[in-house]
Amino acid sequence: MNTDIKQKFCDLLGEERVLFQEPMNRHTTFRIGGPAEVFLVPESVEQICGALKLCREEQLPYFILGNGSNLLVSDSGYRGVIIQMDRNMGKIELEGTEIRACAGALLSSIAAAARKASLTGFEFAGGIPGTLGGAVVMNAGAYGGEMKDVLKEVTVMTAEGDIRTLPAQQLELGYRTSIIRKAGYLVLEAVIALEEGDPQVIQAKMKELADKRTEKQPLEYPSAGSTFKRPEGHFAGKLIMDSGLRGYRVGGAQVSEKHCGFVINTGGATAKDVRELIDHVVRTVEEKFGVTLEPEVKFLGEF
Ligand SMILES: Cc1cc2nc3c(=O)[nH]c(=O)nc-3n(C[C@H](O)[C@H](O)[C@H](O)COP(=O)(O)OP(=O)(O)OC[C@H]3O[C@@H](n4cnc5c(N)ncnc54)[C@H](O)[C@@H]3O)c2cc1C
Numbered sequence: 001m002n003t004d005i006k007q008k009f010c011d012l013l014g015e016e017r018v019l020f021q022e023p024m025n026r027h028t029t030f031r032i033g034g035p036a037e038v039f040l041v042p043e044s045v046e047q048i049c050g051a052l053k054l055c056r057e058e059q060l061p062y063f064i065l066g067n068g069s070n071l072l073v074s075d076s077g078y079r080g081v082i083i084q085m086d087r088n089m090g091k092i093e094l095e096g097t098e099i100r101a102c103a104g105a106l107l108s109s110i111a112a113a114a115r116k117a118s119l120t121g122f123e124f125a126g127g128i129p130g131t132l133g134g135a136v137v138m139n140a141g142a143y144g145g146e147m148k149d150v151l152k153e154v155t156v157m158t159a160e161g162d163i164r165t166l167p168a169q170q171l172e173l174g175y176r177t178s179i180i181r182k183a184g185y186l187v188l189e190a191v192i193a194l195e196e197g198d199p200q201v202i203q204a205k206m207k208e209l210a211d212k213r214t215e216k217q218p219l220e221y222p223s224a225g226s227t228f229k230r231p232e233g234h235f236a237g238k239l240i241m242d243s244g245l246r247g248y249r250v251g252g253a254q255v256s257e258k259h260c261g262f263v264i265n266t267g268g269a270t271a272k273d274v275r276e277l278i279d280h281v282v283r284t285v286e287e288k289f290g291v292t293l294e295p296e297v298k299f300l301g302e303f
Contacts, residue, residue: 001037005058009038012050017041024073027065029129031222032271033073036082043088045188049161055081063300064186066134067106070224074301075271085133097194098152103133103187115206120197121150123205127213133187137180139173143209148173152193156185176229176296218256221264227278228261228293236293237261240281243288250277275303
């Protein structure tokens, strides 16, 4: 990318909000990933709009990043523009029994705000380490709850830069999917509809779910959570375990011994290690059980 374009990003956002060759291992829960050519940390919708317009004009590829908790970035990084929507865009507001939050708000922060306001319905999401935007895109869910159950409306920016507020019913929210990626939308904010509840019951539920996660998941290692989607009629972790792959390694990447549905970074794993391990798991499970596992984790960059 030429210096003129780089300067234009700096003029739009201010120099302190534009990083070059930013290592993506700092921004993914896998702690893996080479440098992003340009890494933007916008603080307003206007800045996002301006950055997208510049990407369109200069025909630069761009990618919206939340908390990087469902993402494997290539070792060679990303040749394009990363737009981060994380704590920099994380405002949370209470409106009666509803919560309006910017896309970068962490689910844990929203869950804490709901608990403080004695609102129930969001306990399921408190332990998912992503942003609201990332959770809307893939209809994140856990322990019997999913975003679909609580989302009222979502404000998006279209690829052309228009801002639209859509009722949740129009987002085609299904198991770990929505129309957002297909439509090329960027999630700006969302309204979550909850109900009044008993603060002690809410607190107890959140603790119960957090304890379950600690007991079952390898939270002591970097990962991107469940590596595969749940295939219909099966559990990915059980299929992987029954294929004899518990603890199977490629370089620093390993099928977790604690929960076979997780690929973990045991230290120094490369994206290539993780990708090879995922491909091996998919092949092996297919051979043994005739079930094709589909990665839930998103891949960014060249593999
Ligand atoms: C330990 C651990 C446990 C996990 N447990 C669960 C779980 O129980 N349930 C579950 O569903 N997931 C779980 N996950 C996976 C992950 O946390 C979720 O998928 C989360 O919703 C991803 O959000 P993110 O902000 O990190 O998104 P990222 O990983 O940053 O991005 C994921 C995708 O969303 C897109 N995206 C992000 N923000 C926006 C936006 N504002 N607008 C448009 N597109 C956007 C990105 O472009 C990318 O395609 C877990 C992960 C870990 C590491």
